[in-house]
Amino acid sequence: MRGTKRILHVAAVDLRLMVGDKIFFFWTLAFPIMFIVLFGFLYKSSDNAPNVAELAVVNLDQGRWGAYFIGQIETPGLAVTVTDKEPAGYSRLIVLPPDFSAKIEARLGQNLAFKKREGASSQAAARVETRLYQAIARTISELILYGTGDLAKFLDGHAELRDLVVVKGEFPANTVTVVPSGFDHSIPGTTIQFIMMMVLIYGGVSIMEDRKKGILGRMLFSPLSTGELFRAKLLARWLIGLLQALMLFVVGKIFFKLNLGSVPLALLVIAVFALAMAALSLFVGSLISKEDTIIGLSVLLANMFAALGGCWWPNEIVPPAVRTVARISPAYWAMDALHRLTFFQGGFADIALQVGVLAGLAAVLTVVAGKVFRIRD
Amino acid sequence: MRRLLLILGNDVRRHLKAPWAIVIFMIIPIAMTGLIGIIFAPRTEGNELPPIPVLLVDNDKGLASKLLVSSFDVDQMKKMFQVTVTDEADGRARMGKGKASAMVVIPNGFTLDLLDAKPVTLLVVKNPSEQFLPDVVEEFMNTMAVMLSGAVQAFSDEVKGIRAMLDLELDTIPWETLGPEFGKAQKKVVAASKYLNPLLIGLKEEETKAAGARPQVTAAHLFAAVLPGMAVMFLLFIVQTLMRDLLSDREDGKLRRMMTTPLRPLELIGARIAGGWVMGLAVLLVMVAFGTLVFRVGWGPFGYFLLLAVVAAFWTAAFFALFHALVRNRNQAGALGAPIILAFSLFGGSMLAPEMMPKAFRAVGVVTPNRWFIDGAALIRDGRFPLASLIVLLVSGLILLALAVPALRRRVSV
Numbered sequence: 117m118r119g120t121k122r123i124l125h126v127a128a129v130d131l132r133l134m135v136g137d138k139i140f141f142f143w144t145l146a147f148p149i150m151f152i153v154l155f156g157f158l159y160k161s162s163d164n165a166p167n168v169a170e171l172a173v174v175n176l177d178q179g180r181w182g183a184y185f186i187g188q189i190e191t192p193g194l195a196v197t198v199t200d201k202e203p204a205g206y207s208r209l210i211v212l213p214p215d216f217s218a219k220i221e222a223r224l225g226q227n228l229a230f231k232k233r234e235g236a237s238s239q240a241a242a243r244v245e246t247r248l249y250q251a252i253a254r255t256i257s258e259l260i261l262y263g264t265g266d267l268a269k270f271l272d273g274h275a276e277l278r279d280l281v282v283v284k285g286e287f288p289a290n291t292v293t294v295v296p297s298g299f300d301h302s303i304p305g306t307t308i309q310f311i312m313m314m315v316l317i318y319g320g321v322s323i324m325e326d327r328k329k330g331i332l333g334r335m336l337f338s339p340l341s342t343g344e345l346f347r348a349k350l351l352a353r354w355l356i357g358l359l360q361a362l363m364l365f366v367v368g369k370i371f372f373k374l375n376l377g378s379v380p381l382a383l384l385v386i387a388v389f390a391l392a393m394a395a396l397s398l399f400v401g402s403l404i405s406k407e408d409t410i411i412g413l414s415v416l417l418a419n420m421f422a423a424l425g426g427c428w429w430p431n432e433i434v435p436p437a438v439r440t441v442a443r444i445s446p447a448y449w450a451m452d453a454l455h456r457l458t459f460f461q462g463g464f465a466d467i468a469l470q471v472g473v474l475a476g477l478a479a480v481l482t483v484v485a486g487k488v489f490r491i492r493d
Numbered sequence: 494m495r496r497l498l499l500i501l502g503n504d505v506r507r508h509l510k511a512p513w514a515i516v517i518f519m520i521i522p523i524a525m526t527g528l529i530g531i532i533f534a535p536r537t538e539g540n541e542l543p544p545i546p547v548l549l550v551d552n553d554k555g556l557a558s559k560l561l562v563s564s565f566d567v568d569q570m571k572k573m574f575q576v577t578v579t580d581e582a583d584g585r586a587r588m589g590k591g592k593a594s595a596m597v598v599i600p601n602g603f604t605l606d607l608l609d610a611k612p613v614t615l616l617v618v619k620n621p622s623e624q625f626l627p628d629v630v631e632e633f634m635n636t637m638a639v640m641l642s643g644a645v646q647a648f649s650d651e652v653k654g655i656r657a658m659l660d661l662e663l664d665t666i667p668w669e670t671l672g673p674e675f676g677k678a679q680k681k682v683v684a685a686s687k688y689l690n691p692l693l694i695g696l697k698e699e700e701t702k703a704a705g706a707r708p709q710v711t712a713a714h715l716f717a718a719v720l721p722g723m724a725v726m727f728l729l730f731i732v733q734t735l736m737r738d739l740l741s742d743r744e745d746g747k748l749r750r751m752m753t754t755p756l757r758p759l760e761l762i763g764a765r766i767a768g769g770w771v772m773g774l775a776v777l778l779v780m781v782a783f784g785t786l787v788f789r790v791g792w793g794p795f796g797y798f799l800l801l802a803v804v805a806a807f808w809t810a811a812f813f814a815l816f817h818a819l820v821r822n823r824n825q826a827g828a829l830g831a832p833i834i835l836a837f838s839l840f841g842g843s844m845l846a847p848e849m850m851p852k853a854f855r856a857v858g859v860v861t862p863n864r865w866f867i868d869g870a871a872l873i874r875d876g877r878f879p880l881a882s883l884i885v886l887l888v889s890g891l892i893l894l895a896l897a898v899p900a901l902r903r904r905v906s907v
Contacts, residue, residue, distance in 0.1 A: 231698075246636060281642050
């Protein structure tokens with residue numbers, strides 16, 4: 117009982133020292149929020165916040181079919197700008213040539229130049245391209261249906277193509293009811309990434325400094341045992357990770373309407389993940405004696421784990437081989453569990469595997485960190 | 494000058510003896526660039542995405558639904574979609590676990606309703622955890638819907654005939670009357686072929702960028718776009734680490750001892766700044782060499798790039814000279830340095846291409862060295878001289894240096 121009290125006391129002091137650091141809130145809150153906002157806007161999608169894909173149309177057509185075709189392209193979610201010459205800057209552009217109408221009326225095939233600026237969003241380009249194919253399909257269908265005789269008079273009045281087949285999109289039953297916002301994607305990813313960064317850097321550097329300055333050695337003059345000291349340091353680093361996640365989730369809930377599914381289960385995932393990172397930070401901090409090396413290694417590990425684990429970009433666009441390799445990243449398991457909770461309203465059974473893997477990793481890392489934990493250099 | 498060079502040489506030797514931190518900081522941008530390249534490099538021509546897993550449920554099993562199912566079976570679609578035909582219960586169970594990007598459900602009575610010219614609805618169940626691929630499936634189905642609607646209406650008379658036949662027993666079908674009907678259908682097919690072969694309106698795609706650019710994006714282009722941003726970010730980290738001597742010498746008492754020698758403060762300051770500059774340039778060039786050899790990055794005219802690298806390394810050394818003159822101790826430098834570098838990198842385009850960022854982020858990015866270096870490197874790749882980047886980095890670097898030297902002199906003289 118006294119041992120537990122001592123562990124809690126040391127952990128609380130560590131936590132207070134870290135929270136008292138002026139820069140602590142930059143790392144734990146301000147900087148992650150910048151990330152959340154940036155990636156949240158990037159991932160913003162669908163009904164909640166419609167993404168508008170831009171298309172510039174250079175209409176050089178000397179007849180009436182150009183305007184008719186542009187009408188077929190126009191749809192909500194597509195910002196169509198019509199000009200009579202190629203603009204200096206554009207993301208996507210289609211050119212209707214001067215003889216566009218003449219060729220249609222003569223029933224001659226033609227290819228329209230569709231230009232995509234390299235580096236522009238491929239998602240928006242795909243949406244524009246699909247819409248162009250739909251417009252082409254609709255125009256040709258109408259011509260096949262009603263385009264007998266003189267096509268010059270076709271636009272004077274004709275019946276419109278009826279949409280006999282319509283497509284309805286929905287989400288699976290018992291999952292989400294509204295389209296997830298970009299922030300539902302960016303907040304869990306940023307939280308996981310910054311838990312890794314914070315716990316590894318702060319946790320690793322501070323244990324190394326405590327050791328080098330002899331603070332760990334002096335602490336053993338108190339009734340603390342080496343085992344208790346290790347557990348206290350582990351607990352402090354675990355609490356840092358938890359505190360950071362709590363702050364980001366609260367900010368996410370208040371300002372970005374974050375949907376986490378089951379909050380207690382989300383916190384369970386974070387708790388197990390943070391424990392694994394706390395043990396890793398003690399491992400790194402015990403092995404390495406240079407601050408810059410610890411920071412570099414922590415940044416390397418956190419970034420690689422975050423990138424592989426799906427914290428930066430949706431895992432769906434990642435090649436299958438990389439997705440398989442990603443399983444070595446603790447962030448992958450944490451993100452997978454959070455996705456199941458957030459997007460599939462999962463229960464404990466749905467995340468048992470992921471929590472189990474993270475708990476196993478935490479146990480292994482704790483044992484290994486305990487073995488290499490040093491009081492003196 | 495000799496003393497300055499002696500200190501510089503000694504610093505370089507000292508850092509080479511304990512290079513791990515610098516080596517790790519050099520590995521990070523290279524590793525990140527490699528990973529980004531593996532993930533985002535175009536895999537096959539015209540297909541930038543991995544095959545999209547789609548579940549297909551045919552509750553109708555009629556003529557029209559089979560036509561629709563077979564549309565996924567052509568080569569181009571096979572590259573785009575990885576289709577699994579299943580029943581609805583299994584499909585819903587799989588979608589509930591996020592095992593596919595989307596599930597397309599063809600309803601019962603689809604063919605008959607179409608033949609009766611009644612509206613029909615195709616259901617696309619989308620994976621809620623995915624942001625992009627389910628929409629691709631939905632839009633593909635929308636395109637198919639337009640084509641099916643057009644085909645049914647174009648052949649409405651024939652469709653009615655087929656519909657009537659479906660209600661008849663095989664031996665009661667009046668085969669002799671079908672000949673003229675087939676004749677009419679043939680005329681329509683011939684008429685339609687005027688619009689379809691060749692296609693009345695097609696698209697000719699091309700990718701554009703600045704003048705002189707190559708039209709096709711390759712993995713090397715992607716590496717070339719990513720690596721400069723990553724390299725300048727970690728150049729900042731590395732130079733910050735190297736120039737921390739300005740503080741540690743003071744804190745460890747080395748400075749006091751050094752000042753008892755004939756060494757002048759300006760020589761020491763000059764050596765430290767030159768050290769940051771020269772070593773920064775060296776690590777930047779190592780990253781460039783690695784990018785060239787491993788990722789086959791083309792940097793454009795090397796002379797231009799070397800000039801940009803020299804100026805960028807100078808800016809970085811001047812910035813951290815001023816930074817270390819203003820902070821009180823190593824702890825403060827460690828605490829403030831990394832956030833400043835990360836903020837530069839976030840706003841400046843090292844983490845995300847500027848064109849993908851919100852406008853406010855882009856506007857802030859203009860005051861970061863990352864943005865000017867990345868823009869300059871992009872211009873050089875296109876074969877152009879990065880005049881604006883060079884001027885901005887050089888002039889602001891000189892201003893930083895002018896502020897840093899007197900501030901450092903005060904610190905060194907103490």
